[in-house]
Amino acid sequence: MQLSFAKEISGKGASLSLAFVVDPLSTRKAFNDPGVALMRAAQSHGHEVFAIEAASLGWRKPEAGHPGGVFGELIHLHLRPDDHDWYRETGREWRPLKGLDAVIVRLDPPLDREFLAATWLLERAEADGVRVINRPRALREHAEKVAITEFPQFAPSSLISRDMGQIQHFIDEQRDVVLKPLDGCGKVPVFRVHRNDPNRNVIVETLTDHGSRTIMAQIHLPEIGQGDKRILLIAGKVVPWCLARIPKAGETRGSLAAGGTGVAQEVSAHDRHLGETLGPLLLKRGLLIVGLDVIGNALTGINVTHPAGMVEIRQQSGFDSAGACITAIEHACGLS
Structure with a gap:
């Protein structure tokens, strides 16, 4: 269509x-x-x-x-x-x-x-x-954080594992990472961990429940300061405005539920290309409403359940995504 x-x-x-x-x-x-x-x-x-x-x-x-x-x-x-x-x-x-x-x-x-x-x-x-x-x-088969594994060319350096040794090795290798659960939204615990962080062991143990729960580790992207962008796809096409969710001071999370500020922006050429690449494929699978999460130029998540941003984009740009x-x-x- x-x-x-x-x-x-x-x-x-x-x-x-x-x-x-x-x-x-x-x-x-x-x-x-x-x-x-x-x-x-x-x-x-x-x-x-x-x-x-x-x-x-x-x-x-x-x-x-x-x-x-x-x-x-x-x-x-x-x-x-x-x-x-x-x-x-x-x-x-x-x-x-x-x-x-x-x-x-x-x-x-x-x-x-x-x-x-x-x-x-x-x-x-x-x-x-x-x-x-x-x-x-399609909702079942597109776990929102795991979904990026299908498109590694767009993803940042990432690890999905519950093995604490693998996660510790990734932290040593990348030096500055973000650890987060695979499910949940909004105010779920997300930790930024430096290689020399004295709390890294307890953070890894807590998030993985001592190795019994799988989590995601990603290299920290400094572009988060300019916002965690929500790019909306409707029927396979890219909405011309995205919502950059900018973290409040001292926060790693840009989500509005965690106190981030939503700023509507015109979609960049890179992000439009990303959306035009993924949009038709996701639509063919039955995903008519999708939200891509992008930090800098890196795809960090594919939201297929309840992507937000529509209200703020309309208020600030006039574009009626809904x-x-x-x-x-x-x-x-x-x-x-």
């Missing part, structure tokens, strides 16, 4: 039923939540908007008196512009997912057992003809 960002497209004239699989609505912070931005954009395009809290997903065998298949509790929403009071429920019902025009998965990491269970169920729904975005199998996503979903559903 080819999708141009030359124009904003809205008000399609045909209504879709769009259900968003989310973490509990009570946990969403509408002022910067890209999932809320997508729901608002869907409503502004004239579509029916439902939320399905992931805990309500289930499957039942078809039998007399019950259609069977994957089901959930659909919460019919009316979205409001007030970030402190951002929705009204207009109804709830338990029903099969079959019959919805699209189900959009917007779950935060970690990719734990319940996340996997949701993808297993949604894959069954997909087999019954439900359009699921991003595809459940609206572009809904347009892409409309195209996927056959609306011209």
